[in-house]
Amino acid sequence: MKRVAVFPGSFDPITKGHEEIVRRAASMFDEIIVAVGRNTSKAYLFSEEQRLSWVRDTFADVSHVRVEFFEGLTIDFCKKNEAHFILRGARNSADFEYEMAIAHMNKAMWQEVETIVLFSDPLYISTSSTIIREIIKNKGPVSQFLPNRVNVYG
Numbered sequence: 001m002k003r004v005a006v007f008p009g010s011f012d013p014i015t016k017g018h019e020e021i022v023r024r025a026a027s028m029f030d031e032i033i034v035a036v037g038r039n040t041s042k043a044y045l046f047s048e049e050q051r052l053s054w055v056r057d058t059f060a061d062v063s064h065v066r067v068e069f070f071e072g073l074t075i076d077f078c079k080k081n082e083a084h085f086i087l088r089g090a091r092n093s094a095d096f097e098y099e100m101a102i103a104h105m106n107k108a109m110w111q112e113v114e115t116i117v118l119f120s121d122p123l124y125i126s127t128s129s130t131i132i133r134e135i136i137k138n139k140g141p142v143s144q145f146l147p148n149r150v151n152v153y154g
């Protein structure tokens with residue numbers, strides 16, 4: 001069986017922290033699908049096309065990383081793509097508690113899925129899309145937190 005993992009997130013915008021998780025997991029799976037959320041009730045800073053395009057640029061050099069939009073339940077997206085793994089990252093105890101709760105709920109809804117959580121690289125433990133968005137709104141310098149191919153100021 002092909003080992004396919006889904007890495008779901010908002011990626012508003014993608015950060016070096018996200019990038020590092022996917023690159024580290026790349027050797028563990030035959031394919032990773034980075035699933036860029038399009039949730040109509042969520043107010044994103046960047047459009048869905050922009051978020052997806054930055055994620056695609058970031059992983060253009062990794063042939064078994066695919067980037068898709070997704071909406072609805074993560075497990076439904078996993079079933080549709082025959083993916084039995086959900087990949088997530090954890091920076092701290094708050095992330096850990098949150099990820100554990102989602103993992104338990106997803107497992108309860110679909111027994112055939114396993115969530116794999118990788119601990120953040122210590123370098124990126126404070127890197128957060130939420131904080132980066134605030135800096136961007138104030139035109140601050142963010143390139144150090146973003147993948148090399150992502151330039152939010154165009």
Ligand code: ADP
Pocket residue numbers: 008009010011012015016017018021087088089090091095099119120121124125126127128129
């Ligand atoms: P969501 O809206 O689902 O939280 P995010 O784009 O914020 O989407 O995050 C997607 C995943 O990446 C989550 O598991 C989150 O904990 C993880 N993540 C976010 N930032 C980092 C980071 N700096 N290091 C490691 N994992 C991270």
